[in-house]
Amino acid sequence: MRIVADENIPLVNECFGDLGEIIRLPGRNMTNEDLQGADALLVRSVTQVNAELLQGTPVRFVGTCTIGIDHLDTAYFDNQGITWVSAPGSNANSVVEYVYAALAHLNVDWKGKRVGIIGCGNVGGRLYRRLKAQGVECRVYDPFLSTEQIPELTSLTDVLGSDIVCMHTPLTRSGPHPSVHLLGAEQLKQLKPGAVLLNAGRGPVIDNQALLNHLESGADLKVVLDVWEPEPDISRPLLEKVALGSPHIAGYSYDGKMQGTFMIYEALCRHLGRTPEKDLSALRPSVADPQRHWAGGEPWPAIQRLVPQVYDITEDDRQLRELAERADRGEADFAKGFDRLRKEYPKRREFGNYRVTGDYSEEARVRLEALGFRVK
Known part of the structure; x- marks a missing residue:
């Protein structure tokens, strides 16, 4: 069995080594030719997996070690009989900790504030439960949930009136409640003065040009962006305006990545009719100074x-801004540098x-x- 995997997926050899030959490649640059002879494909969010990539290849299993699936053409997979899996919830804890780190740096104590959560799935739901455990007042917008599930469920307008607004929705472009440009010019005007707007879901959920216009108009708003529209060649003028910016790494804790890898390992074992023999607790390295x-x-x-x-979230922000400065001087390719920051991200x-x-x-x-x- 031949397994092609994004080179940035941790524990690939440790988890999948007994299942077949492993070929590790840059995720954003994978081609159809790379997959000739491959039986399984393991990716992260930077790889667009569709007919163009898979047509004419023997790939019968696609696993993304991420919670999002907007980079997967699942309709094509289903039509072709290709098994596909994701890792829902694997990096939810990592993203919640990103939120905490951002607010701590901005000196915005969530205790005593009203926190609005847009999208209350694996990530938003975990943030909601953690905040409720501290007695924090929450408001939630998620059209796919009910008040029986989340008593604080309310309208988007009500959520936008919160002191802190956290976005954790996937990117959808069709269906009854598409999320693309969920926040446009009109919605941004509904944010209260002095509020914090944090997006650690998907970049196009906020109209980035409208957000830039809003900030350039002098809006009193603290913005934290981990995701952008588009990536990797993001709006550098917008980066200059946000309070904190990072290169799509909110869910990049090493623990979250390892969990995602292991979930896909278990799924591939099921696909092959094999019993998983690995134990994540045995593979996970301990912290030197706990x-x-x-x-x-x-x-x-x-x-x-x-x-x-x-x-230290400020280090993520510093490195992204330093990259932008070097790109402005013609000393770096910003898009390639953005991907490099993700590829070489330290083991948080x-x-x-x-x-x-x-x-x-x-x-x-x-x-x-x-x-x-x-x-x-």
Whole structure:
């Protein structure tokens, strides 16, 4: 069996090595010729997998180690009898921690704020439950859910009136509730002054040109963008205007990537009629220095000091802006650099790998656990 895999997927050899020959290639540059003789294809979100890529190849299994599937032509797969799978929820925790890190850097304590969540699936749902555990007031817009599932379900207009608006919806262009340009010029005007708008779902869910126009008009809005329209050659004027920008890496924790790989490994085993023999806990490397100290005092300032010790989001922002500056001087190709930042992204480990010690109150303990840290 021959397996072609995106070179950025971790633990590929460890998980799939016993199943066949593995060929690792750059995900964005895969061609039909690369797949001649391949039985299975493993990708991430940068590879557009469609008839053009697969036609005339023996590929019978496509697995994306990501939660999103807008890069997959699933109708074509179904028509051709090609098994396809994704990894829903694999990086949900990573994205939630990205939200926490962004808000901590912006000094916006979600406790005492009203948080609006657009899209309450694996990622938005986890964020919702974590915030509710801390007593945070939430409002949710998701036309595919009911109030029985989410009591705080409401209209998009109501959600846009929140202090913090987090977007975690997939990208859809058809159906009863398409998400493409869900936020356009009119919706952006509904955001309250001083609000935070964070998109860690898919770039085209916000009309990026309308957002740039809105910010250039002097809107009082803190914007955090991990996803853009289009990628990888994003709007650099928009990057200049946002409070934090990153190269589509919110879900790029090493733990989330490993979970995604393992989910696809289990799916390929099912496809082949084999029993999975690997154990992710045995494959996952431990953290060299897993202990962090609680500095004491009021919870919020202590959280602001603690979070960057594990994940410093400002480094992602710095590297993207530095790339833009070099591209403006003609010293770098921005699109290639954007992909390189993703390819060479450091092994960010999730909060759950760290134990927080020290003297903390019951309120602090609840918040630390909701953040995902281990406590005594």
